[in-house]
Amino acid sequence: MDVTSGTSPDAFGELGEFGEPPATTRDSRELLVGYLDWYRDRLLHKVAGLTDVQLRTPVPPMGWAPLGLVRHLGMVERRWLRWGFAAEDVLARLPGGDEAEWDATSEPTAAILAAYRDEVERSRTLIARAELDDPARTGGRFRDPEQVPSLRRIVFHLFQEYARHVGQLDVARELVDGATGE
Numbered sequence: 001m002d003v004t005s006g007t008s009p010d011a012f013g014e015l016g017e018f019g020e021p022p023a024t025t026r027d028s029r030e031l032l033v034g035y036l037d038w039y040r041d042r043l044l045h046k047v048a049g050l051t052d053v054q055l056r057t058p059v060p061p062m063g064w065a066p067l068g069l070v071r072h073l074g075m076v077e078r079r080w081l082r083w084g085f086a087a088e089d090v091l092a093r094l095p096g097g098d099e100a101e102w103d104a105t106s107e108p109t110a111a112i113l114a115a116y117r118d119e120v121e122r123s124r125t126l127i128a129r130a131e132l133d134d135p136a137r138t139g140g141r142f143r144d145p146e147q148v149p150s151l152r153r154i155v156f157h158l159f160q161e162y163a164r165h166v167g168q169l170d171v172a173r174e175l176v177d178g179a180t181g182e
Helices: 028-047 052-056 066-085 097-101 109-128 151-177
Strands: none
Touching: 028 066, 028 109, 028 151, 052 066, 052 109, 066 097, 066 109, 066 151, 109 151
């Protein structure tokens, strides 16, 4: 199964050495959003080529399966951008909590990947329609108008979440089949 199809559009024209935003990028929005997309692409790249069994089998000592991480990051996108920034009335947590969110056995692989891609596309749309300094709406994740973060803060949070998890996935992938690299 090709898990990489449907990844981010090339917003930069000529990309850097590893498909990242070019070193000449000066605009902070392009850089921040570009690297977020780069990490989203890296996530799918790192699970590409794994069998369905490898995608669904928890990797010791991590305790989670690569497909469970994909599902988790889709929910992270939903919580921070749709429920958080846009205050949409969406299911922010799956019934069953963290265990259900990281579960890679309850749905077909294609459905988990499609749900992830859908959340990413919705996130891209929300980000594209707003300025980085726009505050999140109240009523969803954020109730106190004095405590709402800006879109910049939310995107930066997503960026660090992806950086951490994609790094962990890099180790997990090496443990599963020895694959390394960007």
